[in-house]
Amino acid sequence: MRIQAGQYGFQQDCVIDVDIGTMDFPETIMTSRKSDINQMGQFQDQEMRQLWNLIRDSGEIPHIVKLDIRDSLQRSGLVNLKMPRSRH
Numbered sequence: 001m002r003i004q005a006g007q008y009g010f011q012q013d014c015v016i017d018v019d020i021g022t023m024d025f026p027e028t029i030m031t032s033r034k035s036d037i038n039q040m041g042q043f044q045d046q047e048m049r050q051l052w053n054l055i056r057d058s059g060e061i062p063h064i065v066k067l068d069i070r071d072s073l074q075r076s077g078l079v080n081l082k083m084p085r086s087r088h
Contacts, residue, residue: 001051009041016051019060048078056084 003014030037043051055061055069066084073081 001047001054007041008043008047009039011040016054018051018054018058045078048073049081052078052081056082 001016001018003010003016005012052070052073055066058066061069063084063086070081070084
C-alpha cells in the first residue's frame, strides 16, 4: 500500500508491506516507550479496509494473527470485515 507524503500525517512517501512478517512487541516495551510514540495521523475507514484486505490475503501472516487483527479492527469500529481464509 503506497502512501504519499502529506497523506494521513506521513512526512515522506511510504510503502506498507504486510508480507515482510510480523514483529511482536511486548506490552512492557510499548508502555515504557509511550512518551516516544507520537500519533501523526489517522487512516480513514476506506484505507483501513484496504489494509485489512492486504493482511487477509497475505500468505506470510499466520491465520491466528489475522483473526486477532480482525477482532481488534472490529472492536475499534471497523465492522463487516471479511473473515481471513484458513490455510489448507
